[in-house]
Amino acid sequence: MDLEQYGRQVRRGEKGEALEKLARSREGEALLARVDGGKLEQAAKAGDMKALSAMLRDILSTPEGKRFAQQVERTVNGGGR
Numbered sequence: 574m575d576l577e578q579y580g581r582q583v584r585r586g587e588k589g590e591a592l593e594k595l596a597r598s599r600e601g602e603a604l605l606a607r608v609d610g611g612k613l614e615q616a617a618k619a620g621d622m623k624a625l626s627a628m629l630r631d632i633l634s635t636p637e638g639k640r641f642a643q644q645v646e647r648t649v650n651g652g653g654r
Contacts, residue, residue: 591648
């Protein structure tokens with residue numbers, strides 16, 4: 574399954590709306606602004622897991638990234654926001 578298919582599957586799932594809301598939150602938007610969209614797209618299309626992992630690691634190493642990841646985990650595991 575490619576990244577686009579996975580994204581569509583998540584959005585259709587029962588948690589999709591909550592995750593979408595979280596992604597569009599102030600925190601989500603702030604983290605997204607830290608990502609170079611061109612590099613992200615290029616790595617995703619190429620299946621470059623090393624580059625994708627490095628980008629994710631950079632974000633998750635920040636206090637904001639850690640808090641956001643915890644919010645995502647609570648959302649996915651039914652805790653909501």
